[in-house]
Amino acid sequence: MEFKRAGVIGGGAWGTALAQVAGWAGLDVLLQAREPDVVESIRERRVNEAFLPGVTLDDHVSVTTELSDLADCDVILAVPPAQHMRSTLTAFAPFHRAGVPVVLCSKGIERGSLKLMTEVLAETLPAAPAAVLSGPSFAGEVARGLPSAVTLACADEALGEELMWTLSAPGFRPYLATDLIGAEVGGAIKNVLAIACGMSEGKGLGRSAHAALITRGFAEMTRLGVALGGQAETVAGLCGLGDLVLTCSSPQSRNMSLGLALGQGQTVAEALAGKRSVAEGYESAPAVRELALKTGVDMPISLAVAALLCGETTVDAVIDNLLSRPLKVERD
Ligand SMILES: NC(=O)c1ccc[n+]([C@@H]2O[C@H](COP(=O)([O-])OP(=O)(O)OC[C@H]3O[C@@H](n4cnc5c(N)ncnc54)[C@H](O)[C@@H]3O)[C@@H](O)[C@H]2O)c1
Ligand SMILES: O=P(O)(O)OC[C@H](O)CO
Incomplete structure (x- = not known):
């Protein structure tokens, strides 16, 4: 056709x-x-x-x-x-x-x-x-x-x-x-993770923390993609890893710039005020959290972002919590 x-x-x-x-x-x-x-x-x-x-x-x-x-x-x-x-x-x-x-x-x-x-x-x-x-x-x-x-x-x-x-x-x-599911999950989750990367940048946590967030965030999106019936190989492509790298690396991203503002001390309301454009990570984060809990998928970074955006915690508490999680094997 x-x-x-x-x-x-x-x-x-x-x-x-x-x-x-x-x-x-x-x-x-x-x-x-x-x-x-x-x-x-x-x-x-x-x-x-x-x-x-x-x-x-x-x-x-x-x-x-x-x-x-x-x-x-x-x-x-x-x-x-x-x-x-x-x-x-x-x-x-x-x-x-x-x-x-x-x-x-x-x-x-x-x-x-x-x-x-x-x-x-x-x-x-x-x-x-x-x-x-x-x-x-x-x-x-x-x-x-x-x-x-x-x-x-x-x-x-x-x-x-x-x-x-x-x-x-x-x-x-x-x-x-x-694989439509793999393609969709990558795009949805990278927005939430980009908020985390922006926060890290806004707090001045450095390039090493940034790389760790991208890599551990990629593990989260892969686990969820597979749990929902997608393929890890799809998530490792342009729609997943590729988009995660882009969105977490540039303040051109509305999601990363929202995180940057939060890391620099703005409230969520201040960071979103007057915006006509959409930050999908903000919109989807509560659904991502519910989906992770429903499917039993471990997504600590995404859950922390959701809690912050819902006003349940602070940027400093998020960082403390993520850094005090039990040590574990890298590939699970
Ligand atoms: N902007 C990008 O670079 C980019 C790239 C790839 C994918 N996307 C995705 O494309 C989608 C749209 O984002 P965008 O950047 O084009 O939007 P945008 O932020 O530029 O504009 C907001 C859009 O929301 C629409 N809108 C507001 N209220 C609405 C309502 N009640 N019902 C229907 N539409 C309403 C507006 O008409 C407008 O089209 C998002 O899911 C985004 O993640 C965006
Ligand atoms: O500006 P963002 O954060 O919505 O990102 C735009 C695109 O999704 C990048 O691929």
Whole structure:
């Protein structure tokens, strides 16, 4: 099947960057944004000034506020914040045609249900073949054409291959996988771990602590991925380890910069005040904690971040607790 018209749901930074990539790939792209100011700024100035300033959009990209306008698209990229995925897909359901694939591009775990985005998709658009696009990719870099590589996971290998070619563009390289769970878990957990790395940076704990957090955090995301039915090899790819390294290494990351602010002494409310953009680690951390407790997976760093974000502890107590855990073998 050849895809010609892509609908992108979610006019935040990443939805806009992916619309840009799809436009470069030669697709006719319709970007759906909720905010009238976003639609106006793209229509009039070809720039999403609210969420992706400074990037002029490709001529193949047009914009709408209406989900119904995406009814004739032959592939959909779903890019709302993870906590709004269910309501967004439910609103889109009347306009979805059976068999039109949905590529899930958001990173998070739904609070309350503790579900992955593929589970949310299966419940809201059961006739949609699912794919997951996830990996180390800052929207601003991707939308400017800087090189990046991501995992594109799809259980149907032929469809996955078609989507891989469809969504590849100069500088944007999707790598194929079939393990959707592994791809999703990596993207969701790295956001929580990036908050921990930011805190460590903000407290001035040094590069050694940073490397230890990344490595032990990677062990946490791998354990959870495997417990949920994913493969350790997938988590070790771009969607897991790759994204963990990126997100934990740059204050360009909203999650890492939230952690930095907390490490420097701001409260959660102060650090999030006035932000229009999403820090998915903050949103998903309580669900990650519940999921770890439910599955019996040992995730001390993620649990500590969740406790801090929920106001149950302090940065200093988190550090003390992590450093006083019993010593153990490295590989368990
Ligand atoms: N920004 C990046 O570099 C990047 C890269 C890869 C993946 N992602 C993922 O993409 C997803 C979207 O992030 P983003 O960076 O594009 O967002 P953003 O922070 O740039 O913008 C916030 C988005 O939230 C939407 N929103 C707010 N309230 C909503 C509601 N009630 N219902 C539906 N949508 C609502 C806004 O319309 C806007 O699109 C996240 O899961 C994020 O982890 C982001
Ligand atoms: O800014 P963040 O922390 O949401 O990270 C953006 C992307 O997920 C990086 O791959």
